[in-house]
Every structure is written in C-alpha cells, then in structure tokens.
Amino acid sequence: MKELNIHVVEKRFDDALVLADIDITIGSGEFxxxxxxxxxxxxxxxxxxxGLDADYTGAIHYDGAPLxxxxxxxxxxxxxxxxxxxxxxxxxxxxxxxxxxERLARDRSYVSRxxxxxxEVGLRASRNAWPNHLSGGMQRRTALARAFVVExxxxxxxxxxxxxxLQAANQLRELLRRLCARVRPLVLFVTHNLNEALVLADxxxxxxxxxxxxxxxxxxxxxxxxxxxxxxxxxLSRRLLAHHQGLLSEMSGSDLDESRRGKExx
Amino acid sequence: xxxxRHRAGPGDMSRAIGRPEPRVASPTRxxxxxxxxxxxxxxxxxxxIGLAAVWEIAARLAGSNMLPTPVAVLAxxxxxxxxxxxxLELGITMARVVAAxxxxxxVGTVIGYMMGRSHRLNLALDGPLxxxxxxxxxxxxxxxxxxxxxxxxAVIVAVALNKIPVVVVTTREGTRAxxxxxxxxxQVYRVPRTVTLYRVILPQLYPYLIASxxxxxALIWKIVxxxxxxxxxxxxxxxxxxxxxxFDITSILAYTLAFAVVVMVxxxxxxxxxxxxxxxxxx
Numbered sequence: 001m002k003e004l005n006i007h008v009v010e011k012r013f014d015d016a017l018v019l020a021d022i023d024i025t026i027g028s029g030e031f032x033x034x035x036x037x038x039x040x041x042x043x044x045x046x047x048x049x050x051g052l053d054a055d056y057t058g059a060i061h062y063d064g065a066p067l068x069x070x071x072x073x074x075x076x077x078x079x080x081x082x083x084x085x086x087x088x089x090x091x092x093x094x095x096x097x098x099x100x101x102e103r104l105a106r107d108r109s110y111v112s113r114x115x116x117x118x119x120e121v122g123l124r125a126s127r128n129a130w131p132n133h134l135s136g137g138m139q140r141r142t143a144l145a146r147a148f149v150v151e152x153x154x155x156x157x158x159x160x161x162x163x164x165x166l167q168a169a170n171q172l173r174e175l176l177r178r179l180c181a182r183v184r185p186l187v188l189f190v191t192h193n194l195n196e197a198l199v200l201a202d203x204x205x206x207x208x209x210x211x212x213x214x215x216x217x218x219x220x221x222x223x224x225x226x227x228x229x230x231x232x233x234x235x236l237s238r239r240l241l242a243h244h245q246g247l248l249s250e251m252s253g254s255d256l257d258e259s260r261r262g263k264e265x266x
Numbered sequence: 267x268x269x270x271r272h273r274a275g276p277g278d279m280s281r282a283i284g285r286p287e288p289r290v291a292s293p294t295r296x297x298x299x300x301x302x303x304x305x306x307x308x309x310x311x312x313x314x315i316g317l318a319a320v321w322e323i324a325a326r327l328a329g330s331n332m333l334p335t336p337v338a339v340l341a342x343x344x345x346x347x348x349x350x351x352x353x354l355e356l357g358i359t360m361a362r363v364v365a366a367x368x369x370x371x372x373v374g375t376v377i378g379y380m381m382g383r384s385h386r387l388n389l390a391l392d393g394p395l396x397x398x399x400x401x402x403x404x405x406x407x408x409x410x411x412x413x414x415x416x417x418x419x420a421v422i423v424a425v426a427l428n429k430i431p432v433v434v435v436t437t438r439e440g441t442r443a444x445x446x447x448x449x450x451x452x453q454v455y456r457v458p459r460t461v462t463l464y465r466v467i468l469p470q471l472y473p474y475l476i477a478s479x480x481x482x483x484a485l486i487w488k489i490v491x492x493x494x495x496x497x498x499x500x501x502x503x504x505x506x507x508x509x510x511x512x513f514d515i516t517s518i519l520a521y522t523l524a525f526a527v528v529v530m531v532x533x534x535x536x537x538x539x540x541x542x543x544x545x546x547x548x549x
Contacts, residue, residue, distance in 0.1 A: 052450050072456070079454045085447055089469040089547045098465060099455040130547045150455065 002028045004067070004154070004186055008058040011044060011211075018044060019056070020211040026203075028153065031180065031187040033197035036207035036215075042190040043082075045207075046156050049188060050079055062154075075102075078152030078185065080160040084139035086131040092142050093118065093127035099146045117145040121175060137168035141175065148179050155185040159192070170227060173200060195228045198236045206247065216244055334516040342520035351505075352524055359494065359501040360528065362418075363487050366425035370486070371479060373426065374433025379471075381434065382441025398431040407493045416497040425489045432485070433478045440474030472544045480537055487529055 004026045011019040018041045026032050034042050047053040049060055051073035060067045068074040078099075086095045096114040104110050118124045121141040131139055140160065147155060160176075161169040177200065180187060191197050197204045201220055208215040218240065227233070241247060318336050325335040346352035381388045381395075410424035444467060452462040468475075494503025502521050509517040 050454055052453060073454045075456060077454060077456075079451075081447070081451075083447070085451050087448060087451075087466060087469070090465065094465075098452075098457060098461070101458055101461040101465075102456040105458045105461075132547070146455075 002063040004028070005061045006045070006049060006058075007060070008045070008048070008056055010058070011041065011048070011056040017211040019213075021213055022058075022207075024205060024214065024217075026186055026188070028186050029184045031189065031200060031202045033189045033191055033201035033204045034207060035191060035194060035197050035204055036212065038192055040207050040210075041212045042192075042207060043158050046158050046188060046190055049154075050074075050077065050156055074154060076150065076153045078147030078150055078155045080140075080143050080147050080155075080157045082159050082162060084131070084136075084143040086139060086142055086146075088130065088132050090131075091128050092123060092131060092134070095131065095142055096146045096149050099150050103150065113149050113151075114145070117149045118142075120148075120179065121145045137164055137172065140164065140172055144172070144175060144179065148183060151183055152185045155180075155187045157187065157189045159190055161196070166228075173228075176200070193228075194237055194240075195233050198233055198240070199228055216247055218244075331513075332515060334519065338516050339519045339523060342516045343524055346517070346520065347524075352521065355500065355502050355505050355521070356524060356528060359487070359490055359503065359525070362421055362425070362490050362494070362501065363483075365422045366429065366490065367479075367482055367486050369422060369426040370429035370433055370482060371475075374430040374478070375437045375471075375475065377430070378434040378437025379441050382438040382444075388438070395431055395434060398427075399435070403428045403489050403492065407489070407496055411497045421490070421493045421498060424493055425486055428489050429482050429486055433482065436474050436478040437471065440471045443474075444470050469544075476537070476541045476544065480533065483529060483532065483537070487525065491525075 006022065006024045006026075008019050008022040010017060022045070024032075034045065036042050044053060048056055049067070051068045051071070054070060062074070086092075087098065090098065093114055096117060097112055100110070100112055100114065104112075115124065115127065118127050121144055123138060123141055123145065126134060126138065131142065134142070143160070147157075157176075161172050164172065173196070187201075189197070189200060194204075198220055202222070204216075204218045204220060205214055206216040206218065207213070220236070321336050325333045343352065377391070381391055406427050407424045410420045410427070414420035414423060448466055448470070449462075452466045457466070490501070491503035491506065494501040495507045498504050502525050505521055506518055509515075509521070
C-alpha cells in the first residue's frame with residue numbers, strides 16, 4: 001500500500017521551536033484526525049503538507065518520493081480551511097470550477113464536474129449565487145464541493161466545522177463521510193474536539209507539549225458512526241481517557257481538557 | 267428618547283427627566299425631503315440648474331464682456347458645433363487623453379503591483395516615486411517638449427509621466443491589501459498563473475484600479491490642455507490659447523463647458539457602469 005510519511009525534524013517560528021521529531025506514516029485512504037490544544041502547531045503541520053510552508057527541516061514523502069516539488073502544492077490535493085475562503089467575486093459554481101482550472105489547462109477535453117458536486121452537497125439551486133449571500137453552512141458546503149471536485153487522493157481539513165451550530169455541523173460531518181466513502185481520499189483532519197475525531201477518524205494522532213510531538217497514536221475501534229453527543233461516543237471517549245491516564249495532563253490547558261469539562265457539565 | 271437617556275451621564279439624568287421630551291424627527295415627517303434611491307440625477311440636475319441660474323444673474327448684474335451669460339456660451343457651443351470646429355478639436359484632445367490614460371494606467375499598474383509584491387523593488391523605487399510625485403506637471407511637459415520635440419509622442423509621454431506616479435501609489439496600496447489566504451487557495455489547487463491573476467488577484471485590485479482610473483481621467487484632461495497650450499497647434503488647449511489672445515471669454519467658456527460635459531458623460535456612461543459591473547457581487 002502507498003504511504004504518506006511526514007517527517008519533521010524541526011519547525012521554528014523565529015527562534016521558537018514549534019514542532020520537533022515528528023514522524024507520522026499514513027496509509028492511503030486512511031482518515032487521520034490530529035488532535036491537540038490550540039496553538040500547538042496543528043495548522044502549521046497541515047500547511048507544511050499542503051506546500052504552503054516550506055520553512056522547516058525534514059521531509060514529506062509519498063510512496064517513497066517527495067510529495068511535491070519545492071514551493072508547490074501536491075497535485076490531487078483538496079483542502080478545506082477554517083474559514084470557507086471562497087472568492088466573493090465568483091459565483092458558487094465558479095468558486096468550485098476554480099479548483100478545476102489546472103485540470104482544464106492540462107486537458108482541454110475535460111468536462112467540469114462542478115454541477116454534479118454541487119448536486120451532491122445540495123447546492124445546485126445556488127450555483128449562480130454570490131457566496132456572501134449564503135449562510136455559513138452553505139459556504140462550507142461550497143468549500144467541500146471545491147475540495148472534492150478535484151477527486152483528491154489527499155484531503156487536508158483544518159477545523160472545517162468550527163463556529164457552526166450543532167445541527168449544521170452534524171449535517172456537514174455526514175456529508176463529509178458520504179463524500180469520503182465515494183472518493184476514499186487520505187484525510188488529515190485537524191480538530192481540537194475529541195468527540196469529532198472519534199466520530200470521523202480511523203486513527204487519532206494526539207499532539208502535545210512544547211515543542212509539539214506525538215503524545216499518542218490511537219486507532220479508533222469503529223462501532224458504527226454516531227452523533228457527536230451520543231452515548232456511544234461518550235463511552236469511546238471515556239474508554240480512551242481511562243486507558244491513557246497521562247493524556248490529559250500531557251495536553252494540560254488544552255481545549256481537549258476544556259471540552260471534556262464542558263461535557264461533564266451537561 | 268431612549269437613546270438620549272442612555273447616553274446621558276448620571277448627573278444629566280434628573281435634568282433630562284424634568285425637561286419636556288425633545289422633539290425627535292419622526293421618519294415620516296422628513297420623508298418628503300428624502301428622494302427615493304435611483305433618483306440621484308434629480309439632485310444632480312437641480313444643483314446644475316441652480317448653478318446656471320446664479321451664473322446668469324451674476325452675468326446680468328455685471329453686464330460686461332468679462333462674464334458672458336450662460337445663454338451666450340451655449341450659443342457659442344452651438345455655433346462651433348455646427349461649423350464642425352468644436353467636435354474636431356474635442357476629438358483631437360480626447361484622442362490624446364485616451365492615449366495618455368491607457369499608457370499611464372498600464373505602466374502605473376504594472377510598476378505599482380511589482381512594488382507592492384517586492385520589498386526590495388519598493389525600497390529601490392520609493393525615493394524616485396516620491397520625487398516624481400512632486401515634480402510640477404509644467405516642468406515635465408517643458409522637459410518632454412525640449413527632449414522629444416514638439417511632437418504627439420512628447421504630449422502623451424509628458425501627460426502619462428504626470429499620472430503614472432499616482433497610479434503606482436494607488437496600485438501599490440491595493441497590492442499590499444491582497445488577501446494572502448485567498449492566494450493560498452489558488453496555490454493549493456495549483457490554479458494556473460493567468461487564471462490566478464484574473465480570478466484571484468485582479469478582482470482584489472479593482473476598487474483601487476477604478477479609483478485611480480476615475481481620478482486619472484480628471485487629472486489627465488487638465489494636463490493635456492496645458493500641454494496643448496504650450497506646444498501643439500490643435501486641440502482644445504491650443505484653441506483656448508487663441509481665444510486668450512483675442513480676449514474671447516465666451517469661446518473659452520464654451521470649449522471648457524463642452525469638454526467638461528464630454529468627461530462627465532464618460533464618467534457616467536463608462537466609469538460608473540464599469541464599477542457597478544465589477545463590484546456587483548457586493549450588492
């Protein structure tokens with residue numbers, strides 16, 4: 001099986017060491033969540049894989065070869081950012097088609113898949129709308145359609161469902177699961193929400209401490225997909241934290257900690 | 267009333283309560299003053315008519331050749347339009363304006379964009395830019411005539427040189443304001459460079475480009491007239507110099523009026539619709 005290997009010797013911002021000695025290997029088609037406190041360098045790690053940040057020592061390989069040429073992003077990459085990052089001057093349809101521009105430049109006979117993707121995310125009727133006329137949830141759907149229109153083998157997601165209400169976030173997670181089941185990309189999903197990671201991922205990589213390193217690499221035993229706040233997910237999270245007593249203290253002050261306390265308060 | 271109470275300090279409170287309520291203009295009371303949107307032209311034409319009326323009255327009171335009445339000026343416009351002289355001179359001047367405008371916008375935008383992107387280039391060119399911004403238009407025009415001769419090229423170069431630094435400054439500001447997060451999207455999806463330019467970069471520069479185009483049009487036609495006055499034998503500026511020698515104030519005002527109207531028509535008929543189209547996503 002082809003594998004993505006992320007090896008980071010050192011990543012510094014000015015003089016501060018942010019990431020050190022990270023070595024993660026992921027099989028193609030695997031869904032990996034990266035969980036850690038905010039500011040730990042999760043987004044930085046994602047930017048490095050995306051080719052947006054080349055200022056580090058280490059190497060990222062896929063199937064034994066460098067993932068991308070220096071200063072470039074890997075081809076066949078889909079990415080969803082924390083904000084939808086749509087071009088406000090392009091319609092919803094054109095925003096999705098923008099991701100196909102490279103494909104179209106290579107292959108003049110390429111037929112756009114944007115309409116069928118917009119169908120899939122339930123936005124066909126809005127394809128001629130301006131993004132700023134859409135709700136936050138619809139903007140994120142557009143961003144999802146843009147990421148999947150390139151049929152990515154590698155999908156990077158940086159807390160894509162934060163600042164949405166619970167229902168909209170649940171719908172989007174369900175949509176993501178459907179799209180992933182069809183396209184089967186290798187997913188790196190950054191989140192600070194342990195339950196979200198448990199619900200979506202096959203495997204969870206916990207980052208913690210300064211400089212950040214892998215605190216725990218955890219394989220999720222899947223018992224079928226559930227809602228974020230279902231009893232099953234709560235049980236999974238309890239079992240995980242019971243087996244790894246040190247996890248919370250190693251990531252102390254983290255959002256993981258907070259989300260747990262919030263959970264118990266309910 | 268509620269917002270007045272809210273904003274008053276604790277000491278003012280008792281006094282405010284003791285006083286009768288101030289009369290707050292209700293929305294309905296002033297409705298007749300507010301014109302419905304889309305009728306902006308009503309205000310515009312009202313102010314222009316008012317201006318013409320003031321002019322007419324002043325001219326009659328003065329009763330002198332020094333200030334002809336608007337009617338006399340309009341008559342002169344009509345006379346020279348029928349004879350064909352006014353349209354011809356207007357056309358010649360307009361061609362110069364357009365040529366200088368295109369050169370200045372193109373060169374200024376490219377330099378401004380590069381200065382906005384490259385810190386080093388900005389450091390290298392910022393000094394000359396400040397210098398260029400402060401050279402009087404007249405000096406540039408005279409030097410161009412001396413170096414390039416009394417030619418058409420000299421006019422266009424001189425006028426463009428006057429405008430380029432202003433375009434550079436505006437475009438540089440716009441380039442610095444480009445959202446790096448949207449550029450990251452283009453990079454991640456490996457969007458080809460030309461598509462990135464037209465779909466990601468230029469739309470962010472449009473507000474700045476439109477602003478400098480509008481200011482540019484206003485600035486350029488004024489400078490073209492000066493250049494024509496100094497070194498050409500045709501165009502509105504040259505005609506004005508002839509009228510100046512004959513003390514023909516009526517014709518001076520007639521040509522000025524005609525040209526100003528043409529520029530306003532371009533502003534209303536080209537610039538504003540263009541801006542509306544490019545910025546339609548904001549609505």
